[in-house]
Amino acid sequence: GAALVWFRRDLRLADNPALHAAIETGRPLILVFIDQRDRALGTAPGEAADWWLHGSLASLARDITAAGGRLSLLRGDPAELIPGLAREHGIAEVFWNRSGEPGIDVRDRTIAATLQGSGTKPHAFAGTTLINPDALLTGSGTPYKVFGAFWRAALRDLAPRPSLPVPQRLPMAATLPAGAALEDWRLRPANPDWAQGFHDRWQPGEAGAAQRLERFLDDALDDYADGRDRPDKPGTSMLSPHLGFGEISPRQVWHSVQARLAAGTGFQAAERFLAEIGWREFAYYLLHHFDDLRTANFNRNFDHFSWRSDADGLAAWQAGQTGIPMVDAGVRQLWATGWMHNRVRMVCASFLVKHLRCDWRDGMAWFEHTLIDADRAVNAASWQWVAGSGADAAPYFRIFNPVRQGERFDPEGRYVQQWVPELARLPLRWIHQPWKAPAITRQTAGLKLGAGYPFPVCDLAAGRDAALAAYKDMKTVS
Ligand code: FAD
Numbered sequence: 001g002a003a004l005v006w007f008r009r010d011l012r013l014a015d016n017p018a019l020h021a022a023i024e025t026g027r028p029l030i031l032v033f034i035d036q037r038d039r040a041l042g043t044a045p046g047e048a049a050d051w052w053l054h055g056s057l058a059s060l061a062r063d064i065t066a067a068g069g070r071l072s073l074l075r076g077d078p079a080e081l082i083p084g085l086a087r088e089h090g091i092a093e094v095f096w097n098r099s100g101e102p103g104i105d106v107r108d109r110t111i112a113a114t115l116q117g118s119g120t121k122p123h124a125f126a127g128t129t130l131i132n133p134d135a136l137l138t139g140s141g142t143p144y145k146v147f148g149a150f151w152r153a154a155l156r157d158l159a160p161r162p163s164l165p166v167p168q169r170l171p172m173a174a175t176l177p178a179g180a181a182l183e184d185w186r187l188r189p190a191n192p193d194w195a196q197g198f199h200d201r202w203q204p205g206e207a208g209a210a211q212r213l214e215r216f217l218d219d220a221l222d223d224y225a226d227g228r229d230r231p232d233k234p235g236t237s238m239l240s241p242h243l244g245f246g247e248i249s250p251r252q253v254w255h256s257v258q259a260r261l262a263a264g265t266g267f268q269a270a271e272r273f274l275a276e277i278g279w280r281e282f283a284y285y286l287l288h289h290f291d292d293l294r295t296a297n298f299n300r301n302f303d304h305f306s307w308r309s310d311a312d313g314l315a316a317w318q319a320g321q322t323g324i325p326m327v328d329a330g331v332r333q334l335w336a337t338g339w340m341h342n343r344v345r346m347v348c349a350s351f352l353v354k355h356l357r358c359d360w361r362d363g364m365a366w367f368e369h370t371l372i373d374a375d376r377a378v379n380a381a382s383w384q385w386v387a388g389s390g391a392d393a394a395p396y397f398r399i400f401n402p403v404r405q406g407e408r409f410d411p412e413g414r415y416v417q418q419w420v421p422e423l424a425r426l427p428l429r430w431i432h433q434p435w436k437a438p439a440i441t442r443q444t445a446g447l448k449l450g451a452g453y454p455f456p457v458c459d460l461a462a463g464r465d466a467a468l469a470a471y472k473d474m475k476t477v478s
Contacts, residue, residue, distance in 0.1 A: 059205025
């Protein structure tokens with residue numbers, strides 16, 4: 001019988017435990033990817049992530065073909081498709097990597113049981129994260145809720161095994177499922193092609209991921225501790241969509257960084273960078289142990305918080321038309337490239353949930369729709385972190401001032417100039433707060449507030465006071 005490998009968000013050949021184990025059996029292979037289109041399970045991504053998926057599958061299919069194999073693209077409910085394939089193609093064993101998402105893992109266990117019942121052996125592997133969430137608990141057997149303690153405990157035992165090699169040859173079964181042509185799935189926008197700006201910036205797939213990592217280690221790692229906060233500079237790895245689609249594993253990243261450390265790269269920078277990989281681990285860990293992380297406030301006191309339903313404010317925020325330059329620059333970077341710098345994600349999210357007092361779940365949903373790196377665990381954990389409702393969250397009363405953030409982290413105004421060209425000719429002194437510029441200065445810079453660029457949708461001081469008052473009310477109730 002054949003061995004079936006079910007690819008999911010692990011679109012790579014190297015360090016792929018499921019693929020590796022299937023090859024080790026010596027059986028002929030059947031390689032499938034199933035497009036599930038199930039919004040309830042969150043397995044149908046937003047359109048930006050769809051754009052990425054297209055490129056990632058194209059790349060994986062090419063790499064598989066180069067190794068003598070073939071990837072079959074199927075669409076439907078895996079709970080029916082996988083057992084069906086097993087029957088039709090006389091499959092002896094099925095291999096996949098666990099997703100790390102509770103809802104999906106539960107479904108997969110049902111599939112495993114069905115397979116077992118009909119004499120096919122299922123095998124699920126850990127491939128998404130470094131840490132086994134069930135094995136890492138506090139002394140009293142409960143999950144960690146504070147990142148520092150979590151990561152220290154994780155690092156004590158963390159000894160990732162070496163990355164698995166790229167298979168050289170993929171011997172295929174004699175008959176393969178027919179499958180669709182990737183183009184027929186129409187994952188990329190055609191008319192209009194709003195993803196123009198994505199093409200120049202990203203190379204989805206395993207080779208693109210490896211290049212991105214190498215370039216980061218060569219050019220930016222040493223300065224990461226400071227560089228990571230500067231949205232006007234290429235100071236971070238931009239690996240998030242690659243990690244999200246599993247084109248590179250956290251284990252591969254880990255070992256590459258360790259190799260640089262051994263070669264004498266700045267120790268603190270590496271530690272800082274690996275801690276960000278740690279935050280990704282923490283997000284998956286939280287979702288594993290608290291499976292309503294995406295829908296419910298981790299800190300239940302926030303159930304009493306008076307979110308406003310501000311449709312106009314939300315729409316202005318989504319359009320990058322709030323009149324607050326750092327916020328608009330971030331949202332426009334997101335529209336144009338499918339990605340936003342982490343510092344600016346925090347500024348944008350904080351403005352939405354604090355100054356505008358919109359529910360973090362609205363912001364989360366919008367990010368999920370527009371980010372190429374939309375990740376159900378990380379996105380939820382990050383929004384709750386900013387909103388103050390999360391595990392080990394930023395305290396609610398610490399409210400980012402987007403003007404101050406701009407002056408500090410975009411000190412030359414270049415990030416705003418790039419993404420909000422309406423403001424490009426404004427002197428640096430005003431670029432983060434154009435409404436304060438004298439009329440004559442605005443005129444000289446060709447800026448018409450209210451016509452070319454909006455007035456702020458909310459007065460920053462008043463918005464801040466209202467947020468603090470709402471927080472105080474919440475604490476009185478809860
Ligand atoms: P680097 O700084 O190079 O970090 C390396 C890797 O570490 C990242 O690729 C990512 O996998 C992980 N990482 C970095 N920062 C964080 C963090 N704060 N939390 C968890 N993991 C992190 N990241 C996503 O991948 N998907 C999301 O949907 C997502 N939503 C977010 C929503 C909000 C409101 C905020 C504040 C952050 C969100 N992040 C999300 C986290 C972070 O902004 C991105 O991972 C990061 O900007 C990606 O850029 P990079 O790869 O250059 O990061």
